[in-house]
Amino acid sequence: MNNLSIVILAAGAGTRMKSEKPKVLHNISGKPMLYYSIKEALKLSDDITVVLYHQASRVQAQMEKYFKDIKFVIQDHENYPGTGGAVMNVEPKYEKTLVLNADMPLIQAIELEKFNIDATIVMSVLKLDDASGYGRVVIKDENVVKIVEQKDANEQELKITTANAGVYLFQTAFLKQYLPLLSNDNAQQEYYITDLIELAIKDGKTLKPLYVSVENFKGVNSKYELSQAEVIHQNRIKKEFMQNGVIMRLPDTIYIEEGVSIEGECILENGVSLLGNTKIVNSIVKANSIIEDSHLEDSDVGPMARIRPGSNLKNTHIGNFVETKKALLNGVKAGHLSYLGDCEMDTGTNVGAGTITCNYDGVNKHKTKVGKNVFIGSDTQLVAPVVIEDDVILAAGACITKNVPKGSLAITRAPMKIIENYFYKFFKK
Numbered sequence: 001m002n003n004l005s006i007v008i009l010a011a012g013a014g015t016r017m018k019s020e021k022p023k024v025l026h027n028i029s030g031k032p033m034l035y036y037s038i039k040e041a042l043k044l045s046d047d048i049t050v051v052l053y054h055q056a057s058r059v060q061a062q063m064e065k066y067f068k069d070i071k072f073v074i075q076d077h078e079n080y081p082g083t084g085g086a087v088m089n090v091e092p093k094y095e096k097t098l099v100l101n102a103d104m105p106l107i108q109a110i111e112l113e114k115f116n117i118d119a120t121i122v123m124s125v126l127k128l129d130d131a132s133g134y135g136r137v138v139i140k141d142e143n144v145v146k147i148v149e150q151k152d153a154n155e156q157e158l159k160i161t162t163a164n165a166g167v168y169l170f171q172t173a174f175l176k177q178y179l180p181l182l183s184n185d186n187a188q189q190e191y192y193i194t195d196l197i198e199l200a201i202k203d204g205k206t207l208k209p210l211y212v213s214v215e216n217f218k219g220v221n222s223k224y225e226l227s228q229a230e231v232i233h234q235n236r237i238k239k240e241f242m243q244n245g246v247i248m249r250l251p252d253t254i255y256i257e258e259g260v261s262i263e264g265e266c267i268l269e270n271g272v273s274l275l276g277n278t279k280i281v282n283s284i285v286k287a288n289s290i291i292e293d294s295h296l297e298d299s300d301v302g303p304m305a306r307i308r309p310g311s312n313l314k315n316t317h318i319g320n321f322v323e324t325k326k327a328l329l330n331g332v333k334a335g336h337l338s339y340l341g342d343c344e345m346d347t348g349t350n351v352g353a354g355t356i357t358c359n360y361d362g363v364n365k366h367k368t369k370v371g372k373n374v375f376i377g378s379d380t381q382l383v384a385p386v387v388i389e390d391d392v393i394l395a396a397g398a399c400i401t402k403n404v405p406k407g408s409l410a411i412t413r414a415p416m417k418i419i420e421n422y423f424y425k426f427f428k429k
Helices: 033-041 056-063 083-087 109-115 172-181 194-202 223-243 422-426
Strands: 004-010 048-052 071-074 096-101 121-127 136-140 143-148 162-171 207-212 261-263 273-275 279-281 290-292 295-297 312-314 317-330 333-345 356-358 368-370 381-383 386-388
Touching: 004 033, 004 083, 033 048, 033 056, 033 096, 033 109, 048 056, 056 071, 083 172, 083 194, 096 109, 096 172, 109 162, 109 207, 121 136, 121 143, 121 194, 143 194, 143 207, 162 172, 162 194, 162 207, 172 194, 194 207, 381 386
Parallel strands: 004 048, 004 096, 048 071, 121 207, 261 279, 273 290, 279 295, 295 312, 312 317, 317 333, 333 356, 333 368, 356 381, 368 386
Antiparallel strands: 096 162, 121 162, 136 143, 136 162
16 A cells, blocks of 8 residues: 555553563564564555553564564553554654554454555454454444444444454544544543544544454454464464475474475474574474474484574484584484584584584583594594594594594593403302
């Protein structure tokens, strides 16, 4: 839409979430709810204002990690509480103003574009089987002629199944003229944005309903509703990837966060979690593996492997119960039961079971660098900082504390000792 300003209401405390964290910062698919409202708004406008109050500095700091050029204003909650009060000190710069709620994380720009209707106010409306709990919207001849809260509705009005979805498009001139006319003469002593609807109807303005889907305009007010919204959002993410060629085994068991990228021929088995800014290219992630903020290309991982942030795996095999962290592995095999942290390993290197990079001395992290064609025997400890050059064998059970030159064998195990007949002597048999 052209000439559109967008206001996002994010001032509420969200007491029904029963949390010290502001409601709008609770995560869905790895990002705060408010993130999604802003992300979709930016597809339609360059004039975005977020209205804050409860823990305002915390909310603003979190959003500024993701977005630039967003305006934040603090609601004068003491003097002008309520949804109407939230809009009072916003200064839209375009002809139309769309007012969104920050607790609608499933909203999509493609749906918001439908508000582009010629009217003083366009009001989102839900068509429900049962509108209990919602404010009712009375529609006649394709115009909104009345809105009524459930507590104020008469018997006939209670039968109405068209409900207010809570998103509005206003002509900005109307908004500026009528906001000062709002009153807090009600039980809550708050200024309601819905009163603008009543004022517009009273003055004969044009109000058009826009029927919207419950899924896209679903509000989140509790942790149960948060979980419901996340299921819907997850299904959207996974559907898009599968339509682009990703194979998923039992997709309902897979969790993929916003920001994950998957390219080429990939397979995700059941129970996989892909977190943060992970990128998967032409790879297989086997059952119950976790990959976080890492890059996986032409590789296979798992089952039950953990790839922690900063890992970059290329042409690499990671088996079961292997954990990596800040590991740059190119053409490496690590079949099972190993920890590879703060390390680089090059092509042809084989990591035996039980291998550990001892990267932390209790104060600082140190790096292990392993060259090409290195055979690391089982139960080896690489005490960083240490460099293993190309074409090296590290014997099983070795504790490597010094650099190992090219072509060498490093062995640190104590000589084996055999005492004959000791079993019979010990057990007196």
